[in-house]
Amino acid sequence: MNPFLPASPFVRFAGPVLLPPFAEDVAVDYGPVHGKPGASLLWRRLRPALSLRWHGQARLRRDRIPKGTRRVLWIYKGAPQIGDSLMDLSSRALLVQRGIAVDLVTDAHLAGLYRADRFFGRVFDTSDAAAPADYDLVLLDSLKGRCIEAKIGRLRTLPFATMRGVFSGPEFNRTLFSFFRMKQLLGLDTPERTLRAMAKPAMFASNEDEADADALKIPPGAVAVALGGADPVRSYAHWPDLLSGLLHATPRTPLVLLGSKNALAARDAVLARLASSSGTRIIDAVDRLTLPQTFAALERCTLAVAADGGLLHLAHAAGVPTVALFDRHIAPALRLTPANHSLPLQSPAEVSALPPEQVAAAIREALDRYAD
Template identity: 35%
Template sequence: MPLQRFIARRLGALTEPSTRIPYAWVYHEPDVFMQRTSALTVAKKYLHRRVRLAMSGQMRHEVRHVAPGARVLWIYGGKASVGDAVMDMSGRALLRDRAGPVDLLIAPGLKAVFEGDDIFRHVYGDPAQVNPADYDVVVLQEFNYPTLRLKRKFFPTLPFACLFRYFHGPDRNQTQFSFAAVNDVFSLNLASDHLFASAKPYLRHEADLPEAIARQLPEGPFLTLAMGGVEPRRTYAHWRAFLQAYDIAYQPGMPRGIVLLGSGNGVEAANALMDAKFVNLRLASFVGSLTLRDAKRVIANAALFIGADGGLMHVAHTTRTPSVTLFAQAEPPYLRLTPLCRSTPLHTQSDVSEADPVELADTVVAALAESRATGT
């Protein structure tokens, strides 16, 4: 028995850095994760990362905090998805008034999402274009292999701090985690209550629409719908039935314009909606034809965004537009949303298509009424 307790304590010490976020107010689910994952597996991954850091000679370069005036290169090597990148780096909003500059190095496929950012001075997609002499310190998103490889190859002697460090397993509220980690690593000393109240996915606010897009929008207020999806469980299959229910519920003063947004995987569904007949509604589709930046501008001018958990939903939450959002069973809304998202979630017991279209229409009508009542 003493040996078993000793082993349990040692495993606990090795799994803690990977499963427990060191900020009490950040929502995450370590217990759920550990119910389906071996503690030995987590411990081995933790030790592997520590060994990799030590063998690369990088461990001695780690610092826990960044000096206020230091010139910073932020290296993002997280998941190659828009939604994850937006949430993982949302905490940079806290650095708006920082004295020292902050630049970003990110995968080429995500570079366009952050170009023109009002926090990052420069955004690079190629490490060969970055001059190490321009920086005092590197900020790594996490201790994963792609990030450590970039650090070791291109910036071997620069000191570095890491936002998420060894944490990698349990699902968590990535936006809250980003705000907490930026506050810690950059020594901003903001209170937890303040961080909780201000956490929100962040992209530069842009609401001005290009004339070519504005001409194609329906007249008057409009709703935006996010079409398509990468994963079937997060792709809603009943948009036509929802619009029919909303059409029936329509009252003067409610938005009658419906603007369809999304990438190429939503074109077929969008075309089917454009062929449908409605009494009150007027549809326009930009599916597969807008940049993400222009899609964000359209959402910023909408009365409401409606969509399933995914990249466009997280982009929508960087705007001031309220939303109604659909979540599959495996994605609890509290791990994806913050109070400032102004989102009304519908959480199903399986995939998002389980959401009843009439219930969705009723929820949209209620969200619009609340928005009118509060004047937002």
């Protein structure tokens, strides 16, 4: 039990909001909910229960995926971040390994990540497109409103299980949570250490995406650099100094610059600083690739350097070793697993407080450690 929670009937009722439902150890940070009013936590537990009863769903809930289940529809709604999606859905491989076919309903901006997926059969951006007769069970990501709303339309008569239930609020290692919870739902006896060793995000590229990545002609030994970021606190600001120092020590290291529109200014600063770096191959792919194309490009790199965010998790899905940069609020244990070949650095403040020399040294160490 967590020390800030009093041992009381309150804990017994609100516990599922704050505690993972399985026995395995997973990193959890209770900072985001520490000090929250007790009434708020109680409401997080009570509201879904009332909603399920109101919509006639409570009797359809299953604590486990029933034996004999062969067709599952996974509803993933309400978590808009790319990285969260890759981590939360990472355990779908366990369903397929058990002979269970699984389709996905998710938001339109995430659906494209899974169009070429080898685990999800079909991918929908609305539950209305899924035929109830095609499924034995619905798997809800959580019991938050958007997931329940997607269930109570055409799918209202189907039984369902849930990945997170009412667990919400704390930061947690989403990848390990996904694998341990799926183990519990399926009743697997897989040892914890085995799951830890295999737990990582998964993604796949189409043949067209692979061809587009081939067209970049990424040379062997390339280092991918994820520029930009939506949150300034989690975005690194010293790429020109960092990459200049790196190339001074290892002058022929090829670089692949990645990022979206919010990386354009950083890209311009890097290219201006490195203009005189003769003999260095720099591939500028900022704001030029879709996410699946970016994934395929990462597969062709030896190492990726990224602050905590979507491109970091995309690199882990691609199986690329990483140098991962974290601010003081997010411990590496909340994002990484033993399956990620990662050298993490955590700042005592914002990410940009990490000295360029320290990050460059970590890149050189990672290249020595992970290079073929």
